[in-house]
Amino acid sequence: MLVAETIVPTQPASLRDRIDEVSTRLILRGATGLASVDFELLGQSAQEQGNDLVAAIARDLSRQIAEASSSDQTDLTRILSGGLVRMQALLKEPAVAATVESISVEPSEKTASQIQANAAIQSLSADMDLIREFVTESLEHLSTIEGQVLILEKNNTAAETLNSIFRAFHTIKGLAGFLEFADVQALAHEVETLLDLARTARLTVTSQVVDVVLESTDVLRQELHGIEIRLGGNIPPPSRINESLLLKIRKVSRGEVEQSGNTAGAPVASSISPEGSGKIATAPPAERRIEVGRSSDSSSSVRIDTAKLDQLMDMVGEMVIAQTLIEHSPALSMVQDVRFLKDLTHLARITSDVQRITTGMRMVPIGTQMQKTARLVRDLSRRAKKEIVLETFGEDTELDKTIAEELADPLLHMVRNSIDHGIEPPEERIALGKNPTARIRIAAYHQSGQIVVEISDDGRGLNREKILAKAQQNGLVQSGTQLTDNEIFLLIFEAGFSTADKVTDISGRGVGMDVVRKHVQKLRGRIDIQSEQGKGTTFYLKLPLTLAIIEGLVIVVGDQRYIVPIYSTKEILRPKAEMLSTVQGRGEMAMVHDTLLPIVRLHRRFEMKPRTTSLADGMLVVVESEGRQFCLFVDEVTGKQEVVIKSLGESFKNIPGIAGCAILGDGRVGLILDMDGISNGRS
Amino acid sequence: MRKAVLLVDDSAMMRKVVSRTLKMAGLEFEQVLEAGDGAEALTCLRDNNVELIMCDINMPVMNGLELLQRIKEENLAVGVPIVMVTTEGSEPQVRQAILAGAKGYIRKPFSADHIKNSVTPLLAP
Known part of the structure; x- marks a missing residue:
C-alpha cells in the first residue's frame, strides 16, 4: 500500500x-x-x-x-x-486516509x-524545547555508552552490555530521525549496524570496534553541542560527521565479518595487553547505570531547569535568614505563650529540613566524572605505552552539580599528569622491582562536612629537591626559606611550573596543574599532596558540599562589617611594633613567621573612616589569594559565621574585591570580600 | 476524546514524541500511560484498560516481542490493537510480531499521516 x-x-x-x-x-x-x-x-x-x-x-x-x-x-x-x-x-x-487492511506495514x-x-x-x-530535551537525553546516552564500552573492552562477550550500547545508539538514531538531524541519524545508524553484528555474534568485538565506537561517541557529542550552540543563536564549529567516518565504521564492520572465518578478529582482552596498553577496571557500581533511561525517569523523576533550582535555593536561603531573625528577635523574650514558642521551634525544624532537602536536590553522584577519567586513562596509557589499571571508589558520593561539573577538568588534568609524569614505563618499573602494571586510584568520600577526592598513583613520586631547585631558579621561592613537604609539592601548581625534562604531547607544558589550582580555588576548595619518592603520589582535593553557603570570618572596619571566607584566611594576629616595617617601593610590610607580607589597609581600599589607623591597635588577618599571601588590616575580628551567599544584583556585581553579600545574625548586611580582587587591586 | 493509550519505549523522549504525533493525527486520549519496558507495560495492563498500545521492540528487561507473547498468555488487553513502533523492521521481524499478535507495524520516524493511515483505522470510530 x-x-x-x-x-x-x-x-x-x-x-x-x-x-x-x-x-x-x-x-x-x-x-x-x-x-x-x-x-x-x-x-x-x-x-x-x-x-x-x-x-x-x-x-x-x-x-x-x-x-x-x-x-x-x-x-x-x-x-x-x-x-x-x-x-x-x-x-x-x-x-x-486509504482503506487499510487489518495489518498495515509502512512502505520502506x-x-x-x-x-x-x-x-x-x-x-x-521546530520545537526548541523538544530539541533541547533531545540533546540532554542523547548526551546522557553517550556517557552511558562510554562507561559500557569500557566494560565491554574487558569482557567482549558481555551480552547485556553490548545490548545496552546498541539500544542507546538506537534511541539516538530514532529521535534524531524525528527531529530531522540527518547527520546524527546517519552516524548513529552506522554504529548501530556495527553493534548489531556484534550482538548477534557475527562480529567479534576487537579493539578496533571499541575505538570506532568511542570515536563516534566523541563526534556525536560534538554534534549535539553544536545543536545546542545553534539553539542559542550562534554558529557552531563545523560538523565532524562525514563520509570518511561513516566509511571507516562500515569498513570495521565489513572487514571483520569477512575475517570471521579465520582467527584474525582477535578478541579485545587478549589483543590489548601484549601491546602494553591500558586496561580499565571499573568498579561494579557502573553496572547500575545500564538501566539508565528506564523506569527511574519514566515515572519517579522530573527534569527541572537548574536556574529554577538556584532560585529555590536562594529563596530557601532567605527563609533560613528570616527564621534566624525571628529566633533572635528581642521581642521574643517577652513572649510567655508556651504554645507559640513550641510552634516556633516546629517552624525552625521544618525550615532546616527544607534547607537540607533543597541542598540535596542539587546533588549528583561523582561517578560520571570518574567515568570520564576511565576513558582518558584508556586512551593515554596506550599512547604513552604504559600499562595502567584505574580503580575507582565511592562513585555514589554526592556533591553539588556545579562543583561536580567544575571538577571534571581538574580531575582529568591530574590523572593526565599522573600518567605522564608519575608513572614509569613498564621496563623501568620492572627494573625497580615494581609491578609493571601501574595503578591509579580515584576515591571520593565525605569527611567532616567536606568532599574529599583522592587521586593517587604508585609511580615515581614527587622529587622534593628537583621541585625546590626549579622553584628557586624561577624565583618562586627565595633560597633559605623553610618550607614543609606539602608546601614544596604545592609549588607544582604555580603557573609555568614544570619539571618535566621534555615536553610530551600529553603534558609537561607547565599549563594544566596551574589550571587545576584555579578551578579548585574557584570552588573554594584546597589541594594537599602527599608523596614518597619511588612509591607514588596522592593528591587530596577538598571541596565544600555546596557553593551556596560559606564559612566566613566576620571583621569590623569603622562601622561596617565584612566577611572574609575562611578558606582564604591563614592566620589572625595582633601585630607587634617590631614586626612592622616599610619597604621602599612595596609599602607597609609585616614579618610573619620570617616571611615579609604586604599589608592592605581595608579602610583605605574602601575609603572609610576606621576606628584606628595605628597598625598596633588593630588586627592583621593573613589571607591567601592565587598562592600569594598578604595581610588585611582591620579594626577587629568578631567571630566566625556560616552565611548564605547572596548576589548584589546586576548593577553591583562587578565591584572588584566584593564577591557578594550576606545577611548577618542581627539582620544587617555584610559584604563578602573577594581576596583575588583585593590582591589585584593593591599596588 | 478517547480513554487511554499505553506507550511502551525505553526512551522517555521517544514516548513523548509518539504521544505528540498521535495528537497531531487527531488521536487524543484522556490518559497517556507510559512504560519503560515490557515488564512495566505488563504491570500497567493488569491494572488499566487501554484502547491502544504503541510498543517499541528493542527494550531492556523485556522486549516488545516477549511482551506480545506475555499479553497473549495472560489474556490481557483482549481486542486492544497493538502497534509495534521500531526503527528496524526486517521482513521476518514484522512477520514474527504479527504472528505474536501485533495489529500494526510502523517505522520511526513516522508522521501524523502515517498514524492516520496505519493506526486510526485499527481503532473503533
Whole structure:
C-alpha cells in the first residue's frame, strides 16, 4: 500500500514553496528571523489563489508577531510553527486516509515516507524545547555508552552490555530521525549496524570496534553541542560527521565479518595487553547505570531547569535568614505563650529540613566524572605505552552539580599528569622491582562536612629537591626559606611550573596543574599532596558540599562589617611594633613567621573612616589569594559565621574585591570580600 | 476524546514524541500511560484498560516481542490493537510480531499521516 500516492500537490507550487521557505527560516533562526510582513505576504498570495483558510491563518500569525512582546519568543515560535504546519496540512488535503487492511506495514521507500513525514515532523523539529530535551537525553546516552564500552573492552562477550550500547545508539538514531538531524541519524545508524553484528555474534568485538565506537561517541557529542550552540543563536564549529567516518565504521564492520572465518578478529582482552596498553577496571557500581533511561525517569523523576533550582535555593536561603531573625528577635523574650514558642521551634525544624532537602536536590553522584577519567586513562596509557589499571571508589558520593561539573577538568588534568609524569614505563618499573602494571586510584568520600577526592598513583613520586631547585631558579621561592613537604609539592601548581625534562604531547607544558589550582580555588576548595619518592603520589582535593553557603570570618572596619571566607584566611594576629616595617617601593610590610607580607589597609581600599589607623591597635588577618599571601588590616575580628551567599544584583556585581553579600545574625548586611580582587587591586 | 493509550519505549523522549504525533493525527486520549519496558507495560495492563498500545521492540528487561507473547498468555488487553513502533523492521521481524499478535507495524520516524493511515483505522470510530 503506497500512501504516498495520495499526496498530490493541489495548489500551485509557489504558495507551498513560500510556506516551506518561511518554515525553514523559523527552524533556522527562530521567531526573531521572521517579521509580520512575511505572513502578510503569505496571506496575500493565499487569497489570490482563493485559499481563504490559509489566508486567514497567515493573517492571524502576522498579527501574533505584531502583538508579541520580545520576552516570549519561545511561545511565539511555538505558535508560528503550529500555524505553518496547519497551512502545510491544508495545502496537502485532501489526503484521504486509504482503506487499510487489518495489518498495515509502512512502505520502506525513503522518498514516500519522507514526503509524508514532512508536515508533521516539521512541527516537532521546530520545537526548541523538544530539541533541547533531545540533546540532554542523547548526551546522557553517550556517557552511558562510554562507561559500557569500557566494560565491554574487558569482557567482549558481555551480552547485556553490548545490548545496552546498541539500544542507546538506537534511541539516538530514532529521535534524531524525528527531529530531522540527518547527520546524527546517519552516524548513529552506522554504529548501530556495527553493534548489531556484534550482538548477534557475527562480529567479534576487537579493539578496533571499541575505538570506532568511542570515536563516534566523541563526534556525536560534538554534534549535539553544536545543536545546542545553534539553539542559542550562534554558529557552531563545523560538523565532524562525514563520509570518511561513516566509511571507516562500515569498513570495521565489513572487514571483520569477512575475517570471521579465520582467527584474525582477535578478541579485545587478549589483543590489548601484549601491546602494553591500558586496561580499565571499573568498579561494579557502573553496572547500575545500564538501566539508565528506564523506569527511574519514566515515572519517579522530573527534569527541572537548574536556574529554577538556584532560585529555590536562594529563596530557601532567605527563609533560613528570616527564621534566624525571628529566633533572635528581642521581642521574643517577652513572649510567655508556651504554645507559640513550641510552634516556633516546629517552624525552625521544618525550615532546616527544607534547607537540607533543597541542598540535596542539587546533588549528583561523582561517578560520571570518574567515568570520564576511565576513558582518558584508556586512551593515554596506550599512547604513552604504559600499562595502567584505574580503580575507582565511592562513585555514589554526592556533591553539588556545579562543583561536580567544575571538577571534571581538574580531575582529568591530574590523572593526565599522573600518567605522564608519575608513572614509569613498564621496563623501568620492572627494573625497580615494581609491578609493571601501574595503578591509579580515584576515591571520593565525605569527611567532616567536606568532599574529599583522592587521586593517587604508585609511580615515581614527587622529587622534593628537583621541585625546590626549579622553584628557586624561577624565583618562586627565595633560597633559605623553610618550607614543609606539602608546601614544596604545592609549588607544582604555580603557573609555568614544570619539571618535566621534555615536553610530551600529553603534558609537561607547565599549563594544566596551574589550571587545576584555579578551578579548585574557584570552588573554594584546597589541594594537599602527599608523596614518597619511588612509591607514588596522592593528591587530596577538598571541596565544600555546596557553593551556596560559606564559612566566613566576620571583621569590623569603622562601622561596617565584612566577611572574609575562611578558606582564604591563614592566620589572625595582633601585630607587634617590631614586626612592622616599610619597604621602599612595596609599602607597609609585616614579618610573619620570617616571611615579609604586604599589608592592605581595608579602610583605605574602601575609603572609610576606621576606628584606628595605628597598625598596633588593630588586627592583621593573613589571607591567601592565587598562592600569594598578604595581610588585611582591620579594626577587629568578631567571630566566625556560616552565611548564605547572596548576589548584589546586576548593577553591583562587578565591584572588584566584593564577591557578594550576606545577611548577618542581627539582620544587617555584610559584604563578602573577594581576596583575588583585593590582591589585584593593591599596588 | 478517547480513554487511554499505553506507550511502551525505553526512551522517555521517544514516548513523548509518539504521544505528540498521535495528537497531531487527531488521536487524543484522556490518559497517556507510559512504560519503560515490557515488564512495566505488563504491570500497567493488569491494572488499566487501554484502547491502544504503541510498543517499541528493542527494550531492556523485556522486549516488545516477549511482551506480545506475555499479553497473549495472560489474556490481557483482549481486542486492544497493538502497534509495534521500531526503527528496524526486517521482513521476518514484522512477520514474527504479527504472528505474536501485533495489529500494526510502523517505522520511526513516522508522521501524523502515517498514524492516520496505519493506526486510526485499527481503532473503533
